[in-house]
Every structure is written in structure tokens, then in C-alpha cells.
Amino acid sequence: MLNTLAIRDMLLIAEAELSFAPGLNVLTGETGAGKSILLDSLGFVLGWRTRADLVRPGAAQGEVTAAFALPPGHPAFALLDEAGIAGAEELILRRTISAEGRRQAYVNDRRVAAETLRGLSDLLVELHGQGDDRGLLDPRGHRGLLDSYARHADLLAGVRAAWAALSEARGALEAERRALEEAARDTEYLEHAVAELDALAPTAEEEPELDARRRRLRAAARIREDVAKAAQALGPEGAEGPLLQALRWLEGAAEQAEGAVDPALDALARVLEELSGAAGAVETLLDGLGGDPGELEAVEERLFAIRALARKHNLAPDLLPEFAEDLRARLGRITGGADEIVRLTAAAEAAEADYTATAARLSESRRAAARRLDAAMAEQLEPLRLGRAVFATEVEPGEPGPDGADRVRFAAATNPGAPAGPLDKVASGGELSRFLLALKVCLSARGEDPTLIFDEIDRGVGGATADAVGRRLRALGAEAQVLVVTHSPQVAARGGHHWRVGKMIEGGAAVTRVEPLDPAERVEEIARMLAGDTITDAARAAARALLES
Template structure:
């Protein structure tokens, strides 16, 4: 409930502090006294649009603070806790507007956005009147109001939970479908790549082995060429030419003949050396011939190795990976192909889960819609009983429940609810704020609040001139219903009706006093005697008669 309102430097108010109590509180005063300033000031604290024109002429800024008492577990506490604000059992909404029109919003003295201030205010208080933002006329809240009136909360929670499960199952189905579609787009490529790589059959480390073998074969070819060249030097280049070995043998034979016949200087040592040279040369030829045979190049083997290396490196370039990664790439592609079959099965399971979740949600939502239809009939009947005493006996109140297309199903169900009214017989029902006049709308909302009293988390209701254009028995009916609502929820009323004022638990008089420099608005809490005098003024006008005072006493006594 609203427990205090502090206003500083707002138009005609320089300083004002008002304390509030449970029950029915009324504000009365002559036209132009400043009752609208009070509502404008409160609206500023609740998040209404800031206007530099609200700042008192001599002041630099206007400040309005509204204080609310809340019980543990109030929705506003949870809202503020999500923003890191500890609300406790009291919530202070403060708004500061400077001379240049800039504003600041604070909740429990912590800076917040105006949007958050307004969201918190919507959970704490509601202003209803001909020119106010009227919560009950908003289709977004009407379904919640109907549910609070006559729908099992457990059913609503079940629908919300099943909707979340359905959304999760549908998201999983979409993911599985996307993954399978992606795999299918690559299927032809994967099958061709796996076929090519499987035919190539790359082995881990194969490129290093082949490179080493090629290097060895290339070295053997060079060795064979060198040995062949050496051997060629030891053999005749032409058939008619004698090789080194033959030359040595001829020299040996010639020396041998001389050695046998000539008794001159000894040539034995020379002959022996030539013979040794011949033997060494023969051994060299034998060894070189054997070496040539052993070092003979294998051109076919080298060609095969180079072809294999070319194939491996070409495949690596094609897939933009190193040769060493080809075996792993083959495994990856093969695994992706394998997931096609598994993906089909996974998608089938996800689709089945999504269908089951949708069915469960739809059944629960249908049960919720049926419960809402039943509650709608009860609510319409209850409001209808309140209309005649409020001089709305020709009006017809309708609660319309409409199924939503599947694309609009949500956590609150598969339907939408609207409060409609027809103010004249035979006319089609329309939206509350489109069909009813200002006075009719105020009384319609009063009837709704009478029926819905205690169902909303809002702890305070403000009615602005709900009695406009009525009097007598109708005004008395309005006062009686306001008092009835006030037994469940704090009610503040700005009124011109003495019948309504007589029902008040607390009565404030708003007046305007003119000084030498400017006018000032003041608010005074009236005691019993002052209340009687004010109600008599409301009955009689400027000149208060004894009869008016007697009538005021009678109204107060009857209340």
C-alpha cells in the first residue's frame, strides 16, 4: 500500500508530505484547488513522462517520492532483486525533474531507468480515471485478471512448463534437421572423397618412408655411374686397342725374354713389379665389375616411388592439408558419412519428441481455455450485477475469449481474452476505452474492481473523479462500492460527490491560498467536525446552511 507521498517544488506546491493509511481515502476541494497537481505529482513518481513545466517557478528542480509498504514475496521485490536492488518491506520510488526538463529515476535511492521505475510502479499501484493510464483496459492484462479471478494457478503453471518443454524439444528438432541437411548437402562430395582416399589408401608416415627410399635410389644411380666410369678406364675403349692389363702382360713377356738371354744388368725386380701391377689391376677389374653389378640403378622402382609421392601430394593439395594428415582426413570423411544414417535416426527421434511435447501443451492449453471460458461467464455475470446500481443498467459487459493461431501460442496459453462492453441495447460490444464515455468507463472499471477486489498484487487503487456526472442514489452506490473495495485494497479517490466523501476512512481537503507573491496549494487532513463542514459545502455550494450540515451528518452516520 501507499504509505507516504513527498512533493517538493511542483507547480503550486513548494513542500508537502502526506501519510496514508489502509481503507478508503478521499480528496475533496473546490475546482482549481490543485487536486490534479497531486495526481500529476504522483504520476511523476510512478514513471509518467517528465515535463519541465511541473517545476515550480522559483525552483531548480522538482522532486516527488512515493513510499510503499509491501509484504514478503511481493512481485515488486522479485523484480527489483533481479536488478540487484534489495527492496525489503518498503519501496521508495523517486523522480527528480530539473528546470531543463531532464529527469532522474531512483528506487530505494538507487538510480534506475524510467522503464524499470514504471514496471515497479505497475506492481504497486494503479490509477484509474477518465484521463489516466488505465490498466484494466489494456488487453495484455485482461487475460491475467480473468485468470486471477477464476482459473486454477496450477493449470497456468502446467501450461507454462509444457510450453517451455515444447520450445526446447522444437529447438532440438530444428538443430537435428539443420545438421542432417548440412550433411546431405555434402553427401556427394563426401562419398567421392572417401572413394578416392580409400583407393589411395594413405598410411601414417608413408610420405617420409617414400622420400627416404627415393633419396637412396637416387644415390645408388650416381654411385653406379662413377664405378662404371672407373671400370671403363681399365678396359679398352676400342676392340683393337689393348687395355692396361694386356699392355702389362706384353711388357712382362718382353722383359721375361730379355731376362733369360741377357746377362747384363738385372731386370728381375722390374719384371716382378710389372707382374704385381698386372695382378692388382686384374683384382681391381674384378672388384669394380662386382661393384657395378651391386650398384646398378632400379629406374622402375624409383619411378614407382615418385609416382606414389606425386599422388599423395596431389591429394593433399586437393584437400588443402599436409600429406601426413591424409589418413586422418579419410577417417573424418568416413565418420561424417556414417552420421548421415545416425542423423536420420536422430531427426526421427527429435521429431517424435517435438510432436509429443506439442500434444501435451495443446491438451493443457485446451483445458486452460475451457477453464477461462467458464471463468469468463462467471466474471461477466458478477460484473453485470454491479452495473444497475451504478446507472449502467443498459450496458452489457462481455468477456471474450478467442483462440490464437498456433504461431501465437505462448507460455500463457493458446488464446487471448478481451473485456468488451455494449453501452446501448442492440449495439455490438467493443473495447472498454473505445465504447464507453469517460464517466461510464470510470464506473465500469469500478464495477470490475469490486468483482476483482483482492485478486491483484497491486496494493493501492486510485480513482480520479469516478463519480463524474452522477449524483443521488448512483453516487451513493459508487461510494458503497469504493468502501467495499477498500476492505481488500487501499483506495484513494479524488471526488466531488458528498456521498462518496461520506464513506471515507480518511478525508483530505485540497485548497489553494493566494499570497502576496503567488498562489500555493495545501492539503489538510480533516477531523470529524471539519469533514462534516466540507461535506456540507459539497452539498450546498458556497453558502453552507444548517440543512446542509444536517444532511452531511446524516450521510456520515449512514456510512
């Protein structure tokens, strides 16, 4: 419930504070007095889209504060908790706007974004005015209104989940069919490519390893050539042969030299011994550099084959194994694709059956809610002087979608036996206003009891009909707090609390004042609404009669 609305420096209002009460609260005043400023200010603090020039001329900043009483368990507490804002029995919304247009919003003195205000406003206030008639008359919104009236959010959520699952299953089936068709067109290519890749069987790290090994082998080949030459130079065909020949010559001469050649023999023996050690070391080195003489050729051949295959398929060599797996999978779809199509088809059929069953339960709930709404409308239309009219909520099969498979339309017939049709086609201006009031009253029945605001809902009606409208609004006020902006004295007389909005000139500038009225002042205000500028005793008597009735 809206407890207070405080306004400062907004449009023509310098300062105003309204303390609202349960039941029917009415605001009256002459045309142009500024009643719309109150709604603009309330919409501003609730985060609604409003006009830009809200700050009162000459003021630096405008400010609106609204205080709401929240009963335990109100859904606004969940939203506050999600936003990290401490909840309390009284929720205080405050919003400011500078003369330059900068806006700031606060909830319980915590800075918030305008989206938070709008989220709270959906739970706190419902506005029914001249601007929302189009929504009630537009069949595209009727299904949503009926769902809100039915309060079957769990069924609707189930249908949306089933539709999402069905869409996913259908998408998977269609994707598999396209993949199978594409793979079938490329069968010959796939078979050749897979065979070629399987024959080579490259690994992800093989190309850089082969390249490094090739460099080592090429370096070893160059070293081996030099070491082999060194081995040959030290061997029998090199230095070792002449030294052995010299040794044999010296040994032959030693028998006759009587020890003269012994030093030379000893030195030559040492040289041959060292030469043998050097030759052995070179042979050992040569053996270490040996291996398969064709290894370098084999390494280069495989390295070049891997690189050529990578260039052929226009990808990096390390991606060849992954590419091969992809090609094998595509080829596998051709041989095993039929089984996968069968599996996905069964999954899609199961998802469709689940959606159909879930949507059917939602349709039945909608039809039941339609019957309840039609009965509730019949109760509302009788006191609104439309007892012979018939309202019908039509629920018909429609195109399946995330919100079910129903088309919903509100229709009416104003005379017995006449065919039902769209509200704005079968009802006159006064009848249409009453139909819409009855519909708004029925659709406004919510478990959370938001504050209901009606902006000139009684336009186009008068006399007994206006009195019936006032009675409906007062009855609605017994269930929820109702605020009504009205020009009808019959409606104003039904209010439990009455404010007068007036415009006056102060200091050469127009200023709007909002004043609560006591019983005597209410008589004068309603008399003015009945008689106009000149209030007569007869008008006052009529005003008293309205208030007493």
C-alpha cells in the first residue's frame, strides 16, 4: 500500500505531501489544475518513462519520495534481497532530477539503477488509464492478460521449458541431416583423404621432432666424413703403414748395429702405440656416428610427406591428426548416420509429445480461467448497466510456440442474440468504458494486492452509470488500495478519502496545490463538479445526497 507521496520542485508543484489510506482515494480538480503532475511524479519515482522537463522553473533539483507498506511475504522482499538491499516493513523509494536532467534513484537510502525501481513498481502499483486501453483492446496481449489472471506461472514455465527442449531436439535432428547429406556428397573425397592420412598416420608433435632429428643427422653426416678421413689417415693406408715399414727396417738393421738403433726402435714403438690409441679413438667416434646410412633419407622423406599433406589440406602439420579424426567422423556419419538419425528422430518425437501434453494442460487451465473470467465479468457488468451484454474469452487452437498453442481473444456482444465481436467494434463509447472498467477490475485481482491507480476511467459516462462505476471502484477499494483521478462527482462521492488539486498564481507564477478535504470541503468540491463555477444551494444539496448515498 502507498502510504505517502512527497513531491518537491516538480513541474508546478513547489512542495506537496499526500498521506494515502486504504480503500478508495479520489483526486479531483478542474481541468489543467495539475492532476497529471501527481501521476507524472509518482511514475518518476517508480522509474517509469516520463517527460524530460520535470524540474520546477527556477529550481535546481526536483525530488519525489514514495513510501509503501509491505506485508510479510510480499514478493518485493525477494527483489530487494536479490539487489542486496535490506528490507523493512516500509519501503522508501526516492528519486531526484537536476535542472540539467541528471537522475539519481534510491531504495531505502541505497543508490540503485532505474531498472530496480521499475522492477519494484511492477509489484507495487498497477496503472489503469486512458493510455492502456489500447493494450486491453489488442488481441495480441489478451493471452498474456488471461495467463496473469489464471496465475498458472508454473504451467507456463513448463511449456516454455518443453518448447526449448523440442526446439533443441529438432535443431539437433536437422543439423545431423544436413551433416549426413554433406558427408554423402563427399564420400569419394573422404575415403581417399582418410586412407591417405591413415597410411601416413602423423602425430601432433611429429613434424617438429622430425625437423630437429633431420638437423642432427645432417650435422652428423658432415662430421662423419671428416672423421672417416682422419681414420684413413691414421690407418694402414695412412700413417700406420709407413711407420710399421720403418719399424721392420730398423729391426732388420738392429742385429748388426750392436744396439745403436735401439733408441730409435723404442721411440718408434712408443709412436706406434700412441698412433694405435688415436686410431682406436677415431674408430670409436666413427662407430658412434654410424647407424643406418639411409636414416637421414628416411627422416627427410617422412618430414616432406607430412608437410606436403598439410599444405594439401591448407592447415598446420600439428592439426593433421585432428583433421583426420574429423574426416573419419564425417565418413562415419555415412555408415552410421542412419542409426543416429533414427535416435534423434525418436528424441524429437518424444520432445514433441512432451510439449503437446504440457501445452494441453496449459490450454485446459486457460479455458478454465476463461470461464472464471467470463463469470467474473458478468458480475461486474450487471451493476454497470450492462446486464444484457455478454463478455466472452475465446480460447482457440493456434500456432504452437513457447507460450503454448492457443489464440486468446476478448469479445463481447452488447445485445442478446447478437454475435460476439471485438470490444471496440461492438460497444459504443460509454459501453466501451464500462466494459474496460469491468475488465480492469477483474484483471486487477492479484494475490499481492498492489495499489491500483485509475486515471479518468469514468470518462464518457455520467448519471446512474457513473454512480455504478463509483460503486465498482469502492467495492474494489475494499480489497486493495485504489487511487482514482476523476471528473465525475458520482465517482468522487464514493471515495473514502478525497484530495483537491488546484492551480493558483503566487508571486506571478502558476503553482499547483494538493489539499486533503474535510467533510464540509468535500461537499463544496462535489457541488462544484455538479454545478460548475457558480455553486448553488441545490448543488450543495445534491452533493450531500451523493455523499450520503
